[in-house]
Amino acid sequence: MYVNLVSFATAIADDAVEESVSDLIGDLLAAWRMNGQIYGSEWPIHAHGEAFSTTVLCPEEQSLDDRFNNKYVNKAIARCEMKGLLLATEVLGKHIESLSPCSCSSPSAYVLFTTYVTLVSPIRCIDCFGPIALYRMKATSSDEYSDVISWQSNYQSCDTLQMNCAVLERAATRELSNIESNLSKSGLECCKTLANSSGRPYYYYLYRYYGRSLRTELERRCPGCGNEWRLTPRLHDLFDFKCDHCHLLSNIALDRRWLMASRSEPTTS
Numbered sequence: 001m002y003v004n005l006v007s008f009a010t011a012i013a014d015d016a017v018e019e020s021v022s023d024l025i026g027d028l029l030a031a032w033r034m035n036g037q038i039y040g041s042e043w044p045i046h047a048h049g050e051a052f053s054t055t056v057l058c059p060e061e062q063s064l065d066d067r068f069n070n071k072y073v074n075k076a077i078a079r080c081e082m083k084g085l086l087l088a089t090e091v092l093g094k095h096i097e098s099l100s101p102c103s104c105s106s107p108s109a110y111v112l113f114t115t116y117v118t119l120v121s122p123i124r125c126i127d128c129f130g131p132i133a134l135y136r137m138k139a140t141s142s143d144e145y146s147d148v149i150s151w152q153s154n155y156q157s158c159d160t161l162q163m164n165c166a167v168l169e170r171a172a173t174r175e176l177s178n179i180e181s182n183l184s185k186s187g188l189e190c191c192k193t194l195a196n197s198s199g200r201p202y203y204y205y206l207y208r209y210y211g212r213s214l215r216t217e218l219e220r221r222c223p224g225c226g227n228e229w230r231l232t233p234r235l236h237d238l239f240d241f242k243c244d245h246c247h248l249l250s251n252i253a254l255d256r257r258w259l260m261a262s263r264s265e266p267t268t269s
């Protein structure tokens with residue numbers, strides 16, 4: 001991830017510009033977000049003299065280049081210019097906690113994956129597990145990625161609830177874990193769209209926290225087709241199960257895995 005400074009110089013002295021400046025800049029930031037060019041949804045804008053600035057996190061150093069813009073971004077920039085707000089961007093540097101993006105020349109498959117603390121793109125390369133900027137993929141919904149971004153936001157909300165263990169924990173965990181949940185259905189739909197446009201498989205991850213016993217966990221079958229799907233060794237230190245037919249991934253229930261670790265039992269029995 002890269003930190004970018006986004007600035008707007010005011011070319012026209014007009015009180016009306018100041019009144020609508022937060023809407024104009026907000027629209028551009030939202031359009032960049034829905035096109036995967038910037039991450040997050042909080043962008044404090046501050047005024048200094050005749051100019052306005054904010055900082056944004058981008059997937060790549062060149063994410064704000066015009067060549068990645070979609071029609072909504074170009075329209076938002078044009079509206080800013082019409083109102084006398086002249087855009088300038090500057091790369092300030094690499095984010096200090098940055099995950100390295102995927103640099104594989106041709107990933108064999110992808111994974112739709114996020115967590116409550118993840119800032120990066122929910123598209124991961126299955127080979128190196130590095131994130132891939134959304135705009136590197138064909139748009140999934142009306143020239144944007146609104147379905148993928150909406151899935152990520154819903155997933156992170158559920159993951160936050162299950163981590164906080166106080167409100168709707170069971171319901172949130174079910175959404176993350178069950179192949180029939182609304183969250184899983186929307187994620188699987190995104191995977192299908194992305195797989196069709198890229199010609200590569202997209203895997204969907206089913207989180208699992210509770211398990212009856214380690215034995216039943218190790219014998220668990222794919223919830224899509226009922227076939228064996230155990231992976232040894234585990235993949236990217238996260239996934240113990242993978243079904244190449246249903247394109248699903250999962251893990252040994254975390255409560256069983258932690259029990260196993262505390263007893264120093266082998267993990268590949």
Ligand SMILES: [Zn+2]
Pocket residue numbers: 102103104107125126127128129130
């Ligand atoms: Zn990769």
Ligand SMILES: [Zn+2]
Pocket residue numbers: 222223224225226227243244245246247248
């Ligand atoms: Zn399956």
